[in-house]
Structure formats: C-alpha cells, structure tokens
Amino acid sequence: MASLRHPCVLQYMGICTAPPAIITEYCSKGSLHDVLRVARASPNNRAQLGWLRRLNMALDGAKGMLYLHKRGMVHALLKSTNLLVAESWRVKVADVEPSSLNPRWLAPEVLNGEAATPASDLFSWGVVMWELLTLELPWQGVSPWSIVGKLMDGERPEVPPREQLPGPDTDIFAGLDNYVALMRRCWAQRPEDRPSFEEAIHELRRITEAHWRLPEVQARMLEAQASKEDQQPEEQQLSAEPPPKGDGESEAAASEEGGDSSLLQSIGSSFTLRLPSVAVAPTLCCFSNEITPAPGRAQGGGDSLPADLRRWIMRFEDLEMQLVIGEGSYGKVYKAKLHETLVAVKVLLDYDMALQAAHRNALHTITDPIAASLQQECGLMARLRHPNIVQFMGVSTCPPAMVTEFCSRGSLYDVLKAARVSSPRQPPLTWPRRLSMALDAAKGMLYLHMRGVLHRDLKSANLLVEATWRVKVADFNLSKILGTDSSGPEVPLKRRHGCCWPSSAGKQKEAASISSAGSGCATPSPIVSGTLSNLNPRWLAPEVMSGQAATSASDVFSWGVVMWELLTLKVPWEGIPRWPLLNMRMDGLRLEVPPREQLPGPDTTSFGGLDDYITLMQRCLAEHPEQRPGFEEVIHELRSLLEAHARMAAR
Numbered sequence: 001m002a003s004l005r006h007p008c009v010l011q012y013m014g015i016c017t018a019p020p021a022i023i024t025e026y027c028s029k030g031s032l033h034d035v036l037r038v039a040r041a042s043p044n045n046r047a048q049l050g051w052l053r054r055l056n057m058a059l060d061g062a063k064g065m066l067y068l069h070k071r072g073m074v075h076a077l078l079k080s081t082n083l084l085v086a087e088s089w090r091v092k093v094a095d096v097e098p099s100s101l102n103p104r105w106l107a108p109e110v111l112n113g114e115a116a117t118p119a120s121d122l123f124s125w126g127v128v129m130w131e132l133l134t135l136e137l138p139w140q141g142v143s144p145w146s147i148v149g150k151l152m153d154g155e156r157p158e159v160p161p162r163e164q165l166p167g168p169d170t171d172i173f174a175g176l177d178n179y180v181a182l183m184r185r186c187w188a189q190r191p192e193d194r195p196s197f198e199e200a201i202h203e204l205r206r207i208t209e210a211h212w213r214l215p216e217v218q219a220r221m222l223e224a225q226a227s228k229e230d231q232q233p234e235e236q237q238l239s240a241e242p243p244p245k246g247d248g249e250s251e252a253a254a255s256e257e258g259g260d261s262s263l264l265q266s267i268g269s270s271f272t273l274r275l276p277s278v279a280v281a282p283t284l285c286c287f288s289n290e291i292t293p294a295p296g297r298a299q300g301g302g303d304s305l306p307a308d309l310r311r312w313i314m315r316f317e318d319l320e321m322q323l324v325i326g327e328g329s330y331g332k333v334y335k336a337k338l339h340e341t342l343v344a345v346k347v348l349l350d351y352d353m354a355l356q357a358a359h360r361n362a363l364h365t366i367t368d369p370i371a372a373s374l375q376q377e378c379g380l381m382a383r384l385r386h387p388n389i390v391q392f393m394g395v396s397t398c399p400p401a402m403v404t405e406f407c408s409r410g411s412l413y414d415v416l417k418a419a420r421v422s423s424p425r426q427p428p429l430t431w432p433r434r435l436s437m438a439l440d441a442a443k444g445m446l447y448l449h450m451r452g453v454l455h456r457d458l459k460s461a462n463l464l465v466e467a468t469w470r471v472k473v474a475d476f477n478l479s480k481i482l483g484t485d486s487s488g489p490e491v492p493l494k495r496r497h498g499c500c501w502p503s504s505a506g507k508q509k510e511a512a513s514i515s516s517a518g519s520g521c522a523t524p525s526p527i528v529s530g531t532l533s534n535l536n537p538r539w540l541a542p543e544v545m546s547g548q549a550a551t552s553a554s555d556v557f558s559w560g561v562v563m564w565e566l567l568t569l570k571v572p573w574e575g576i577p578r579w580p581l582l583n584m585r586m587d588g589l590r591l592e593v594p595p596r597e598q599l600p601g602p603d604t605t606s607f608g609g610l611d612d613y614i615t616l617m618q619r620c621l622a623e624h625p626e627q628r629p630g631f632e633e634v635i636h637e638l639r640s641l642l643e644a645h646a647r648m649a650a651r
Contacts, residue, residue: 126186388444560620
C-alpha cells in the first residue's frame with residue numbers, strides 16, 4: 001500500500017509495530033457491501049442509490065483497479081467488502097493483499113488452480129457490478145462448494161427483469177441493457193473474452209453521460225442538491241467523531257502480518273506512527289532510509305532522483321493534457337488524464353517543449369534552482385499522506401513535471417471569488433460549509449506540523465477544493481522540514497546528460513546559491529530573497545516580514561488571514577499593491593472585521609457562533625507568535641462551532 005497513490009485506492013498513512021497495525025484513511029460509509037446492505041433495509045435508503053450514483057461508484061472502483069493493473073498489480077480478491085466508500089460516496093479499492101478466498105467472486109480459472117490475472121480481476125468486477133445492479137449478495141443461501149460447481153459449469157447469478165430491480169430511477173434508466181451487457185462480458189467464462197478495465201471505464205462513462213442528459217435525471221439531481229445543501233457539510237464532519245488528538249481523520253486497523261522487520265524495511269521511516277489510544281506503548285522501528293523502487297519504474301533519467309522518488313517516476317507520454325488551469329513564471333499547471341483518471345500536472349516547460357523533451361530526451365533551458373525546487377517539492381509530497389493534503393501521484397523526469405490529484409473546484413480563492421457573484425447555479429456558502437472547509441484545512445495543517453513541516457506559504461490560493469467540497473493543503477514549493485540545515489542540500493545539483501532533471505553531482509557553490517534562494521535564511525529579509533520573493537505580504541506573519549525565520553506560529557497567522565477570507569469572501573487588502581502593502585503592514589496595518597450586517601452569506605444573520613469564530617480568527621492573527629493557538633486548538637474550536645450550529649439547526 002505504501003507504493004500506491006490514487007484517489008480511488010485507499011490511502012495508506014502509516015504503520016505501528018507494537019501492536020502491529022496499519023493506519024489508513026477512514027471511509028465513514030464502510031464497504032460497498034455495507035452500503036448495499038443498508039440500501040436494502042428501507043425505501044428511504046434505496047432512494048439514495050440512484051443510477052447516477054451507482055454508475056459513479058462503479059467508475060471509481062474501475063479507475064482504482066485500472067491504476068493497480070497499470071502498476072503491474074493484480075488484486076486477486078476484488079469484492080464488495082474490499083471496496084470502501086467515503087462520506088462523499090467516492091469508492092476506494094482496499095485490501096490489496098488477500099487473506100482468504102471466497103468463491104462468490106472468484107473466476108473459474110482461479111477456482112481451477114490457475115494464478116490470478118488481470119482478467120480474473122475483471123471477472124470479480126463483473127460480480128460487483130451485479131451487486132450494484134441488484135443490491136443483493138451473489139449466490140445468497142448457496143453453499144461454497146455448490147457455488148464452485150455452478151461457476152465451473154458456466155452458471156452466473158441470475159439477472160432479474162427490469163421491473164424487479166431496485167432503485168428510484170431504474171424505470172427510466174435507458175442504459176440498463178448496456179450495463180448488463182458489460183457486466184456479462186466481464187464475467188465471461190474464458191479470460192480472453194473479458195474486457196480490460198480501460199474498456200469498462202469507457203463504457204461506464206458513456207452510459208453515465210447518456211443517463212445524465214435525461215431531463216428527469218437532471219431535475220432530480222437539482223432537487224436533491226437543494227434539499228441537502230446545508231446538511232452535507234455537517235454529515236461529513238460529524239458522522240464519525242475523530243479522536244481529540246492526532247490528525248483527526250485516520251483510523252487504525254490491526255495487521256496480521258506481525259512485526260517482521262524485513263517487511264517494515266520496505267515501507268520507509270517516514271510512515272512510522274504512534275497510536276496514542278492503545279494500551280501497549282508502541283515500539284518504533286528503525287527503517288532503512290532507502291526505499292526500493294518498484295520494478296520497471298525507474299526509467300528516463302531516474303538515476304538522477306533520490307531513491308525515495310524513483311518509485312514514482314512515470315512517462316510524460318502517458319498524460320493526456322486537456323487545458324491549462326494555472327500559470328507561473330517557470331511553467332504551467334495542466335488538467336490532464338492519466339489512465340482514465342483526472343490529474344493536475346505541474347510542468348516546468350510549455351507543452352510543445354515538454355513533448356520534445358519527452359520524445360527526444362532533449363535538454364532545455366531550465367535553471368538548476370528551478371528544477372531543484374520542483375524536485376524538493378516532489379520529495380516532500382511523496383512523504384505526506386493525509387486526506388486533507390493534496391495527493392502526490394508521480395513525477396516525470398523529461399520534462400520535469402509533478403503529477404497530483406485533480407481538485408475540480410479549483411482553489412479556495414476561486415471558490416470564494418465565485419461565491420461573491422450571486423448565481424442560481426452557484427451553491428451558497430452557508431456557515432456549515434465554511435466551517436467544514438476550515439476544519440479540513442486546519443486538519444491538513446496540523447498533520448504537517450505534527451510531521452515537522454512548515455508550509456510557509458499558506459493562503460487561499462494554496463488550498464484546493466474537491467467536487468465534494470473537501471479542502472486539501474497544496475503547493476509545498478516553499479515548505480521546510482523543521483530541523484533540516486538550510487545552508488544547502490546534502491549534495492549539490494548538476495544537470496545530467498540527456499535528462500532535464502538535476503542530479504546529485506555538481507559544484508558546492510552552485511548548491512549554496514540554490515539553497516539561499518529557496519530557504520530565505522541567507523539574507524536578512526526573506527521577502528526580497530530568491531524564490532521567497534513570490535510570497536505575498538497579504539498572508540505573511542509580522543515576524544516573517546521583519547526577517548525572522550518562519551515557524552508553526554507564522555503558519556497560524558497566515559491561517560488567520562484565510563479565516564478572514566472565509567468570513568468576508570474578500571481578498572485581504574484588495575487593491576493595494578504588494579510593496580506598498582508590505583510597508584503599511586510593517587507600520588502596523590491590521591485587517592478590519594466588518595459588522596455582522598455587512599458580512600455575506602445566506603445564514604450569517606442567524607449564525608450563533610459568529611462571535612466565537614471572529615475571536616478565534618483574531619487569536620490566530622495575534623501580533624506576538626506566542627499568543628497564537630496551535631492548529632490542534634483551532635480544530636477543537638471549529639469543531640465545537642460546527643457541533644453547536646448543528647444542534648441549533650436540529651431544534
């Protein structure tokens with residue numbers, strides 16, 4: 001699991017050795033099996049599983065499986081209990097290491113003693129599609145040995161007629177026959193007759209798009225969105241109360257692997273965690289600093305990367321660029337598709353030059369400090385795993401590019417900008433939603449600080465928002481690990497022949513110049529030195545502007561400015577240019593809080609927690625660092641506000 005990064009694969013977060021435990025992200029709806037069982041229980045529950053939702057869940061599961069197959073992995077025990085469902089209804093593939101076999105989902109060739117293959121995963125997927133179709137357990141009431149006999153004889157679970165199938169919109173689902181046809185292809189008796197997951201995704205997407213275009217479906221979706229707009233954020237934050245300490249999102253699952261140190265050495269020290277709630281004090285292992293690259297992954301100049309990045313190397317040609325979603329001084333950010341999954345790609349070259357570099361392994365004029373900065377950012381992100389941190393998915397060496405998950409709503413800055421313009425198609429930013437987004441970001445920042453990482457550039461533009469409104473901390477090009485020497489990297493950087501990526505060889509003088517540009521510690525004022533000149537004084541703590549080193553407290557100050565943005569939906573000190581603003585801030589300029597009647601939002605006048613929110617924000621914006629709260633305290637305060645608001649709404 002430590003080598004897997006995909007939005008539709010359960011995110012691994014760490015390991016504990018005593019007691020043996022694996023820590024992963026928490027999916028509050030349980031397994032797909034649980035979701036279908038709950039849906040069977042009552043008409044109200046079944047109403048939540050319309051065909052648009054079922055098709056999207058199927059697409060998620062298929063995307064996760066395609067990712068595994070592209071990584072050269074076979075699941076071997078794909079079934080509804082091994083597909084977990086997040087609060088947002090996103091499905092994630094889990095339990096990649098099978099411990100017990102169940103014939104209900106097994107392909108005939110596997111039952112016959114042959115090794116599992118991608119085609120046998122497709123057979124299992126066909127059975128999962130049947131579960132989504134019927135909401136039933138396959139072969140219910142049939143003994144395992146009888147199931148084996150039926151499968152070997154070519155029998156499959158019975159497909160009921162349309163009028164007997166459950167679902168609020170099955171009667172108007174025009175794609176039902178195509179769905180059933182795809183399902184039957186997946187569980188074909190001969191492996192060579194089954195489609196690939198790529199084909200399955202294309203067909204599921206075609207069926208989904210056709211279903212969505214139906215006027216009846218669009219009307220139902222808009223009605224459901226309007227009725228649940230305010231409830232969803234509270235459900236996301238309150239459905240599973242996290243523990244009072246830690247990142248607030250992870251759950252520990254006991255591992256049956258034991259404490260084998262040879263297994264643990266391949267995982268890496270950056271994922272060793274402590275479980276504060278267990279009775280036995282955990283013993284932390286010593287891990288190898290080197291992480292063995294996945295077979296066949298290091299290619300195209302991979303020897304120029306640190307060992308813990310080589311496993312993430314991907315081919316630039318595998319990315320299907322769609323459009324530019326961001327642009328900076330040294331490159332662009334693209335929305336792209338990687339093996340049927342939308343991703344964001346940060347490229348240090350324009351697209352034409354990037355293609356030349358990918359196809360010809362050609363050199364281009366990227367200065368070492370810029371490439372080194374991207375390499376450093378990739379190295380840091382590869383060690384971070386949290387639901388509220390944007391997920392790193394891979395790196396290209398020629399051209400230098402970083403691939404992360406795609407957040408469809410853009411940045412929090414974009415969301416707030418859109419909210420300022422009243423539109424019937426734009427969902428209102430109610431206070432439950434704003435508090436939920438604030439909680440998400442604060443959890444991500446607490447995780448960073450618990451890992452000893454300072455963000456140093458926290459602002460609304462660096463907080464990304466998913467379609468489900470979950471907020472994720474992003475953009476770590478200026479981040480710093482506490483305790484590291486900022487005078488220079490361990491090894492200098494120099495461009496290697498035939499690759500656009502810097503390698504671990506070069507001149508010490510060159511390395512020192514890179515470090516001073518990126519750390520902000522070589523000159524009296526970080527505001528005017530090297531890369532940190534990109535910092536915006538709108539979000540900077542006073543002590544950082546005066547030349548002091550960034551600390552966790554300076555991140556909290558920046559967070560206070562973000563809270564002000566969430567409060568007002570405005571850009572701080574809008575209209576004042578950067579350099580005059582810097583002087584004004586250093587002279588004591590502070591953010592003003594408008595009176596309640598001037599604050600935006602459909603429920604601001606009735607929001608009982610407004611004064612407490614403003615008090616917390618002002619504590620974060622305290623002039624002296626020691627007077628600011630930590631992110632753990634911020635999370636507790638925000639959660640209390642959200643709970644109090646939910647209680648008031650329930651009256």
